[in-house]
Amino acid sequence: METRPEMTCIPLANPKNLKVCCELCSKPAFVFCEKCRVTYYCDTEHQRVDWLGIHEKICQMLIPLRTPIPFISGSEKEREYRNQQQVLRQKQLIDVSSNAGQKLLFEGKYEYAIPAAMQTLKFTMEVYGSASIELASPYLMLGESCIGLSRLLQADEYLHQAQWIILKNSFCDNSIKSRMHRNFGMLFATQKKHTEALHHFAQDIYYSSLAFGTDNIRTSGGYFHMANVFYQQNKRETAYSLYGQLTTMWNDTLFKMVEQRSVEAASLPQKKLIDNSIEDSCFLDEVQGAEAVKILHTILELHENQKPPFLKELTKNLFTLAMLYTILENFVKAKEFLSKALSTAKLYSSEEKRLHWFESIYLMLENMTK
Numbered sequence: 001m002e003t004r005p006e007m008t009c010i011p012l013a014n015p016k017n018l019k020v021c022c023e024l025c026s027k028p029a030f031v032f033c034e035k036c037r038v039t040y041y042c043d044t045e046h047q048r049v050d051w052l053g054i055h056e057k058i059c060q061m062l063i064p065l066r067t068p069i070p071f072i073s074g075s076e077k078e079r080e081y082r083n084q085q086q087v088l089r090q091k092q093l094i095d096v097s098s099n100a101g102q103k104l105l106f107e108g109k110y111e112y113a114i115p116a117a118m119q120t121l122k123f124t125m126e127v128y129g130s131a132s133i134e135l136a137s138p139y140l141m142l143g144e145s146c147i148g149l150s151r152l153l154q155a156d157e158y159l160h161q162a163q164w165i166i167l168k169n170s171f172c173d174n175s176i177k178s179r180m181h182r183n184f185g186m187l188f189a190t191q192k193k194h195t196e197a198l199h200h201f202a203q204d205i206y207y208s209s210l211a212f213g214t215d216n217i218r219t220s221g222g223y224f225h226m227a228n229v230f231y232q233q234n235k236r237e238t239a240y241s242l243y244g245q246l247t248t249m250w251n252d253t254l255f256k257m258v259e260q261r262s263v264e265a266a267s268l269p270q271k272k273l274i275d276n277s278i279e280d281s282c283f284l285d286e287v288q289g290a291e292a293v294k295i296l297h298t299i300l301e302l303h304e305n306q307k308p309p310f311l312k313e314l315t316k317n318l319f320t321l322a323m324l325y326t327i328l329e330n331f332v333k334a335k336e337f338l339s340k341a342l343s344t345a346k347l348y349s350s351e352e353k354r355l356h357w358f359e360s361i362y363l364m365l366e367n368m369t370k
Contacts, residue, residue, distance in 0.1 A: 053115030110148030
């Protein structure tokens, strides 16, 4: 990773009436980013956290947004065009920050997710206003970050702020309602309030099913967290049943993706298997990829620790991970999990035929990307 650029900021050297504040805590700033020269920090630690969280990705994007525009005479149409371009830049930054924050949350990097969520919140307010439904998403990100850092009182405040915004907007999308209930469920699960947590995870599954369909991978998060609660309650049979349902959900989806990509790869050898700019049933974006890695590796660890292991479920999980890493173009890991899956399939044969089919597809896709 590129080293963060920094320079000391001397407040007395600033132009008159210009107060510069830390990007993360709003205290007086004494350090600024040498690359963009429009972002300030109270100390090098806050700059480090911001750089690793989001600033490295948006450093150059901030320059036109924070550099004062000199007065230029022109027609009203020209001024309107400049304003439209500014709004487009802000929306692009919101998308980059939001995606980065969601990915960091799935990776468990909660400290670094906070700067990404804060940038999303700031620019969402500027573009959409202080009462818009679009604010719910960054508040939910901040809430989830605080849950991960065990800052539960602060998390509760962020989540209730998001809830208030959602309740005020009668046309709120079901996917946002799903995320709100998931985060409240995570908060209650952390507090060991299992009944309340399960209620919210059930609501999460309900709203995500309305938004995407009952078997869509975007409903998997609710099932995953619900299974974790049952596991914590020592209701292992129920937990493993849900983990099995999750594995099947991802297995079926990834199987179709690999099958479709194997057909497309022959005619479009230069097309990447993972692409954030294209919405298609055979693609995973970075956030979905990070969520799949988290869910499937958690389930794998549980199966590996099970004595004796459930060979059927273990084989399916390994096979699913092999397909996932093939779609993500990490062929080293794909080969590792494929080898393990083939090994366990010799002991449990129901997946063996599918695995040998996948092995041939995997080799073809690997060669197409070389």
